[in-house]
Amino acid sequence: MTVKQEKQxxxxxxxxxxxxxKKSFGNQQVLSGVNLQVEEGTTTVIVGASxxxxxVILKHMLGLMKPDAGQIKVFGQDVASASRRQLKEIRKxxxxxxxxxxxxxxxxxxxxxxxxxxxxxxxGEEEIRANVEEKLNMMDLHGVHExxxxxxxxxxxxxxxxxxxxxxxxxxxxxxxxxxxLDVLKSNEIYRLFHDTQARLRYTAVIVSHDVPKIFKLSxxxxxxxxxxxxxxxxxxxxxxxxxxxxxxFVETTMGPIYSSEKEExxxx
Amino acid sequence: xxxFFEKIGDHGLYYLEQAGRMGxxxxxxxxxxxxxxxxxxxAVRQIHFIGxxxxxxxxxxxxxxGMVLALQGYYxxxxxxxxxxxxAAVALSLIRELGPVLAALMVVGRAGSxxxxxxxxxxxxxxxxxxxxxxxxxxxxxxxxxxxxGIVSLPLLTAVFDMVGILGGYLVxxxxxxxxxGTYFQGMYSSVDWNDIEMGLVKSLVFGLLIVWIATxxxxxxxxxxxxxxxxxxxxxxxxxxxxxxxxTVLVWDYLLSAIML
Ligand SMILES: Nc1ncnc2c1ncn2[C@@H]1O[C@H](COP(=O)(O)OP(=O)(O)O)[C@@H](O)[C@H]1O
Ligand SMILES: [Mg+2]
Numbered sequence: 362m363t364v365k366q367e368k369q370x371x372x373x374x375x376x377x378x379x380x381x382x383k384k385s386f387g388n389q390q391v392l393s394g395v396n397l398q399v400e401e402g403t404t405t406v407i408v409g410a411s412x413x414x415x416x417v418i419l420k421h422m423l424g425l426m427k428p429d430a431g432q433i434k435v436f437g438q439d440v441a442s443a444s445r446r447q448l449k450e451i452r453k454x455x456x457x458x459x460x461x462x463x464x465x466x467x468x469x470x471x472x473x474x475x476x477x478x479x480x481x482x483x484x485g486e487e488e489i490r491a492n493v494e495e496k497l498n499m500m501d502l503h504g505v506h507e508x509x510x511x512x513x514x515x516x517x518x519x520x521x522x523x524x525x526x527x528x529x530x531x532x533x534x535x536x537x538x539x540x541x542x543l544d545v546l547k548s549n550e551i552y553r554l555f556h557d558t559q560a561r562l563r564y565t566a567v568i569v570s571h572d573v574p575k576i577f578k579l580s581x582x583x584x585x586x587x588x589x590x591x592x593x594x595x596x597x598x599x600x601x602x603x604x605x606x607x608x609x610x611f612v613e614t615t616m617g618p619i620y621s622s623e624k625e626e627x628x629x630x
Numbered sequence: 631x632x633x634f635f636e637k638i639g640d641h642g643l644y645y646l647e648q649a650g651r652m653g654x655x656x657x658x659x660x661x662x663x664x665x666x667x668x669x670x671x672x673a674v675r676q677i678h679f680i681g682x683x684x685x686x687x688x689x690x691x692x693x694x695x696g697m698v699l700a701l702q703g704y705y706x707x708x709x710x711x712x713x714x715x716x717x718a719a720v721a722l723s724l725i726r727e728l729g730p731v732l733a734a735l736m737v738v739g740r741a742g743s744x745x746x747x748x749x750x751x752x753x754x755x756x757x758x759x760x761x762x763x764x765x766x767x768x769x770x771x772x773x774x775x776x777x778x779x780g781i782v783s784l785p786l787l788t789a790v791f792d793m794v795g796i797l798g799g800y801l802v803x804x805x806x807x808x809x810x811x812g813t814y815f816q817g818m819y820s821s822v823d824w825n826d827i828e829m830g831l832v833k834s835l836v837f838g839l840l841i842v843w844i845a846t847x848x849x850x851x852x853x854x855x856x857x858x859x860x861x862x863x864x865x866x867x868x869x870x871x872x873x874x875x876x877x878x879t880v881l882v883w884d885y886l887l888s889a890i891m892l
Binding site for chain 2: 420423424425449450452453455457459461463464465466467476477480481529
């Protein structure tokens with residue numbers, strides 16, 4: 362847990378700040394005034410029942426959706442009102458692992474990871490190869506370079522997605538349900554890789570996850586999205602002790618009986 | 631009664647909005663096409679796909695179009711005793727009209743549908759969102775090479791179509807129906823002038839742009855499709871509607887361009 366302790370010193374700056382973000386689709390109000398602060402270098406986990414709008418929050422942070430009202434600031438700059446050019450600059454600090462991975466399915470694994478380097482940097486093929494090899498090795502991906510995404514397993518796809526997200530050393534990495542659909546071993550593997558890479562690359566992480574309570578071990582802040590509002594952004598320990606009724610309800614339904622049956626599981630760290 | 635008008639207004643607004651989106655999309659793509667950085671290799675790949683791989687179907691349709699033109703033309707012209715004009719008739723019909731239009735329709739069917747499906751699937755599976763999040767401009771990265779390929783390929787395919795059509799006409803007119811070979815080409819030589827070539831060229835350039843525009847925009851805005859652009863069925867429906875729209879647009883613009891340039 363050395364990583365966490367070091368973080369305490371360097372967490373002065375706010376990486377992402379949401380102020381009163383509102384969003385409706387037709388007459389369905391999904392976000393009704395979301396407030397959230399993410400400190401630089403920390404890991405924030407957004408939890409909540411499915412369909413609450415967790416992916417919608419991420420898409421707002423990424424500038425893929427515009428809020429009906431409110432501000433989304435990334436390192437102080439408002440994403441919602443940014444021009445295309447500004448948005449492009451802001452996104453240069455981003456790495457994203459989508460819920461469905463969104464690998465380019467007509468490109469090989471190697472080309473998928475190399476794409477950001479080819480399109481965004483002036484690096485030559487030699488340099489690109491070295492960088493891609495390094496990231497793929499970091500993800501324990503060997504001998505899949507020339508395969509296509511459809512030819513590898515779901516767990517491997519997630520790791521390729523992570524390699525692609527990290528290939529340009531982003532400052533903020535977004536994970537939308539990185540382990541959903543994976544078995545316990547594979548999701549532990551993803552968590553281990555996440556932990557290793559964050560220790561090495563020191564990025565700020567925003568994770569949407571269902572994997573309670575396992576995910577708590579990796580997080581500095583837990584934010585519960587319920588009823589269109591972020592109910593908390595507090596440490597996992599505080600979260601589990603909170604007397605906010607919505608949090609209590611969430612903790613009881615997700616962790617109560619299941620937690621005891623999962624006790625024997627070894628921690629990912 | 632009221633809801634009837636409401637529905638019409640609703641549809642009208644939707645199509646207006648769609649047209650506006652597609653118009654802005656075209657401007658964005660053309661702007662990125664003419665501003666640096668220019669990348670050669672992706673464009674070459676697309677020319678291979680849209681152009682080179684359409685050659686076979688163009689040879690085939692071009693040949694048969696010329697053959698049937700000669701056959702029909704021969705029977706019509708013989709009534710006036712002017713079989714000697716067969717070469718001119720075949721060449722002018724092909725160069726001014728049938729070459730650009732039929733080559734364009736073939737490319738719509740072969741490449742246009744594929745482009746819409748490809749982009750539509752990328753939209754559906756969030757690959758386009760992924761590009762944006764990587765700060766890679768989808769218009770520049772995905773669309774521009776296709777636009778260049780459309781504009782380069784269509785005139786070349788049209789030229790091939792015309793040429794093969796003229797040879798097909800020769801095959802039927804001269805070798806089967808007995809028109810004099812020298813007369814066939816002499817009539818062509820004296821009646822086809824630069825204006826005709828220019829009309830064919832302009833048409834094919836415009837068609838190339840229109841086809842790629844409609845095909846890419848339909849795929850790119852799949853999620854705005856009124857009938858629901860979701861899943862495999864959404865892609866297939868949108869592809870169909872892109873093919874129909876592109877074909878109709880080619881024919882309408884063919885008329886407009888003919889009217890303007892005559
Ligand atoms: N593009 C969209 N258009 C309309 N409704 C949407 C769109 N995206 C999300 N929604 C709605 O917003 C709600 C939250 O979705 P989402 O953020 O995907 O939930 P989750 O918390 O499971 O990630 C859902 O009810 C969904 O129907
Ligand atoms: Mg989601």
